[in-house]
Amino acid sequence: MSVSLAHLIGLLDRELRVTSFADYCPNGLQVEGRASVSTVVSGVTASQALIDTAVERSADLLLVHHGFFWKGEPAPVTGIKRKRIKALLENDISLAAYHLPLDAHPQLGNNAQLGRLLGVVNAAPINPDDPACLVWQGELSQPCSAPELNRLLEARLGRAPQMIAGGAQQIERLAWCTGAAQGYIDQAAAAGADAFISGEISEPTVHNARELGIHYFGAGHHATERYGVKALGEWLAQREGLTHYFVDIDNPV
CATH class of the missing domain: 3.40.1390.30 (NIF3 (NGG1p interacting factor 3)-like)
Known part of the structure; x- marks a missing residue:
């Protein structure tokens, strides 16, 4: 056909x-x-x-x-x-x-698909009224430590992330944005996330994670x-x- x-x-x-x-x-x-x-x-x-x-x-x-x-x-x-x-x-x-339209699509997009792959509960954009919102958030079905989340990401994505420990001992609430979106870490912290996942990491990301009190995972641009x-x-x-x-x-x- x-x-x-x-x-x-x-x-x-x-x-x-x-x-x-x-x-x-x-x-x-x-x-x-x-x-x-x-x-x-x-x-x-x-x-x-x-x-x-x-x-x-x-x-x-x-x-x-x-x-x-x-x-x-x-x-x-x-x-x-x-x-x-x-x-x-x-x-x-x-x-x-x-x-960007593929990053943001509510069902088919990169962010929606990554949330589904990780088993995130109540996954949704942090601003659901904005169709172009690129940062998503949701809850883990079972709280875990940063090293445990790091191992989950490696198992699901087939690539070891770069982890910056900066937050609480237990992670319950996640925020994420695939690709080169490490600059959105401020929005993730403001939304109350315990950890932020993106594809890449920059030098300032390390300091921002530690000072904002949020774990950061650079899980790979292509991988995410x-x-x-x-x-x-x-x-x-x-x-x-x-x-x-x-x-x-x-x-x-």
């Missing part, structure tokens, strides 16, 4: 509410390929390895979280950017990317953001009768 590319992009744009976000890149269709789609490949980042796999799988649409054309990057289509785009165009594969694009691809394929392959290109960050 095949579906028009225009229909799929319109469906994705509406479902992810792309107009609600001021983002660092264009959300939606970034590279236009063939007009109809029967096979979708999804992955975290539109790297050359993922594009090559999409070619091997005879994909019509490549669906990613991290696409192209970021603010502040050089505009010329040269070097690795040229090679990536050339491979898409030569094989008539479309590229659609959803960044595998699950939204996979869920989105599965949702799209089931809804429209498409073939879907999620491809996880190894990334230790």
Whole structure:
């Protein structure tokens, strides 16, 4: 079965509410390929390895979280950017990317999926009235220590987090935001969280965690953001009768 590319992009744009976000890149269709789609490949980042796999799988649409054309990057289509785009165009594969809208989606998003993976109870944005809210919170079904939560994250994500112990002995309330969101630690502490989970860590994050009295876990940018694009691809394929392959290109960050 095949579906028009225009229909799929319109469906994705509406479902992810792309107009609600001021983002660092264009959300939606970034590279236009063939007009109809029967096979979708999804992955975290539109790297050359993922594009090559999409070619091997005879994909019509490549669906990613991290696409192209970021603010502040050089505009010329040269070097690795040229090679990536050339491979898409030569094989008539479309590229659609959803960044912040995919982080925030209440069911399919990276934050919702991470909360589900960790078994968080009452998981929800800290500001449920804001459709673009990126920080989530909830309770652990069973309180645990920081080392115990660290072990849980490693078991579920397949990567050892970097833990900064800064809070109470027992963790009951979590806040989190996937990816490079360590700067939201202040919001997590203000919301009353005992621990904050994100993907990356910066030098000031250590001091902020200790001074705010909150544990911090840098659980990996890629590791925390595998699950939204996979869920989105599965949702799209089931809804429209498409073939879907999620491809996880190894990334230790």
